[in-house]
Amino acid sequence: MLAESTAKQTNVPVTLDPSRIMQFGMGFWASKVLLTAVKLNLFTHLASGALSAKGIKEKLGLGASDRHVYDWLDALVSLGLLERKGLLDEALYSNAEDTDFFLDKNKRSYTGGILEMANNRLYKFWNDLEDGLRTGQPQNEGKGKPQGNMEFFTELYQNEERLQEFMDAMSGIQAGNFMLLVNKFDFNTYDTMLDVGGADGWLSVQVCLRHPSIQCTTYDLPPVKPLAERKIAQFSLSNRIRVAGGDFLKDELPKAGIVTMGNILHGMNEETKAQLVKKVYDLLPEGGALMAIENIIDDERRQNTFGLLMSLNMLIENGDAFDYTMADFERWTKAAGFKRTERIPLAGPTSAAVAHK
Template structure:
C-alpha cells in the first residue's frame, strides 16, 4: 500500500483522504467534494420512494401524479421487458412490419400473410400497437392496421431486424442470469457462435486451448454486415479521414464499411483484415461490388498473423469491446508497431459512461458479452488508458450524433518518441 492510501486504524472508512484539487478534471473533483451532500440526498430520496404511504400520496396529488405514473410505468417496463422483446421478435419473424409498410391491412389480410388465426393475429397487432410498432384505425366499419412510428424506424433498419432474429441465442443464455453471472454456465450459445470467443487461441496465459468449434461463417458475416450500416454512416458523418493514404480495417467482415469509405474517399488505399473464412466471403462479395476492386483483403488471426505494414490509419469498428484488457493492449501494440509515425487508430463502438449510451453499452452489451464469454463495454477514459499502454497518445473523442449506436475515439502514434 502506498503512503497516500494509508490512514489511521480508527479512521472512518467512508471518509475521503485530503488531497489537492485536481484542476485537470474539475468536474470529477467537484463531484468528489459534494459527495457527502449527494449521499445524504440519496438516502432521503430512497427512504421516501420506498415508503408505501409516500407512494400513495404522490399518486393522488395532482402535483406529483405525473412523476409517479412515469416512475410506475418505467418500473413495469423493466418487469415486462422480456415480453415486449418477444412481441417484437414475433412481428419480425412473421414479417408483419414489412407487410404493413407496404400499406395498411385488414385483420383477414394479416391472418393470410402470417398464417395466424384471427385471435392470435389480433393479439399480436394490439400488443404491437401498445409498443408503437403498429397503429390501429377503427374509424370505419372495417379496422385497418398500419405501421406505427417505431415500426417504421425498424423497417428502415435491417441491421436491427437481423439482431432481433439473432437474439434467440442470447435469450437461451440469459434463461438463468444468476448462473451466468456466477460463471456456472459451462458453455453458451453465443460462445459457440462467435469464433474469436470460442475457437481462437486463448487470450490469457494458462487458459486451456480447446478444439475450435465449427461456426457458420456466412451467418456470422451476414449478421455483422447487416448491422454495420448505421455505425458506418455515423463514423463517416462524424470524422473526416480524407488525409489518410493507406487504411487498414481490422475485423472488417465482408467489407461493407470499407465500400462506404471507398465511395466517400476515392484516393485512400484500402485494406481489410479478418479471419480466413470471413476473408474468403469478403473476397467473393467484393468481387461483385462496384468499388470492391479498390479493397485488398488479408486473412489471419489478428493476434498472431502479421499485418500488412505502412498504413497511416487503422479502424477498429466494434472490435475492442469483444476482448479483455490484456488482449486489447496486445492487439493495439501490434497495430502500433506497423503504424507510420503520426498515424491514427480509430476505435468506433458503443461505449459506457454516458447516459445516452449506458442502456446499450452497460446493460445490453454488458450481458451480451458476458454470455459471449469475454469482453466488456468501456468508457472513453478506460479505452484511452489501453491506447496509452500500447504506445498511442493524444487520445481524443470525436462527437457523434447517435452515441447510442457508436462513439469514436482516436489515438495517435507520435512522430517522435515520447
C-alpha cells in the first residue's frame, strides 16, 4: 500500500503548487499585520506624510527591534498596503492610494471601523468556527448562554463605548458603498426615506447630502439614538433627518416612500427575513421600494467569496442568520407582493437589491 501511494505521488503534475493553499491556511498572518496597523493608527499618521521606520517606531511607541519593525512595514509593502522608497534604515514609508483613502481616520471615507471591531472582537471568535459548524450556535459573547443569538446585542447596548465601536464598524463597512449608491440611485424620486436599522444615521446623511428634496428617518434601538443625533448634527442635517427608536421586528414602523436596510436582512434566519420583507411591503405606498444593501452572493455561489465569508460571520454572531443571493431576495419579495426587482452593483462584493411595489 505504501509503495502504491508513493508511486502515485511521483505522478503529481509539476504544475501543482501548494502556495495558494498555504496563503489561505496562514492567512491570519496577513490579517493580523493589517489589523495591527489599523489598531495603531499607522495609516492615519502616514496620511500627513512619509516617515522612516524609526519615525514610525517613535510615533507608535513600538519597543520591538528595528528588524522586526522593518519586517512588519515591509510585509505591508508586499501586500500593497504601503509604498516605500529606499531600504531598511534609508526607507521612507507612505500610504498606498487605497489605504490613504479608506484607512485615514481624518477622512470621511474612513472604513476602518469594521477592521477595528474585527481586531477587538471577531478575531478571537472566529477561532471557534468549528464549534459553530458543529452546533449551529453563536460563538460570540452569547456563546453558551440561554438567551441565544441576540445576547451579543443585549450586552453591546449596555456599554456606550462598545456600542460606538459597533456603530463605527457598521458605518465603516458601508461607507464606500453608500457614497457610490447615492450617485447611482435617484432618491429624489421619493419624498421620504426610512432607514431601518440605520445605526448612526450614516446612510441618511449621505442621501441628504446628495439629494436635496428627500426627508429621512433613521430607525434603530433607543440606545443608538444619541449616537445618531450627534453624527447628523455634525453635518447640520437635523432638520432633514429624524431619529426614531424602537424594535423594527416588534414595533410599528414609520411610513415612507422608500425603505432601506444596510446589512440588516443578513442578520436574521429565513423566516424572520420573509416576515420583515412583508412588513415593509405593507407599509409602502404603491410605487414605493425596499432596498437592501448587502454583500449579495452570486446565484451560482462561486464568485463572491466575501459574501460567503460574511455569511459564516453571521453564524458566529447570530447562529441561524445568513447572507443570501439575488434569487433568494427575489423569492422573498415576490412572495410579499413586490412586482419587480433590480440589483445595483456597488463597491467590491456589495450590491443594493431593490424591490419595487
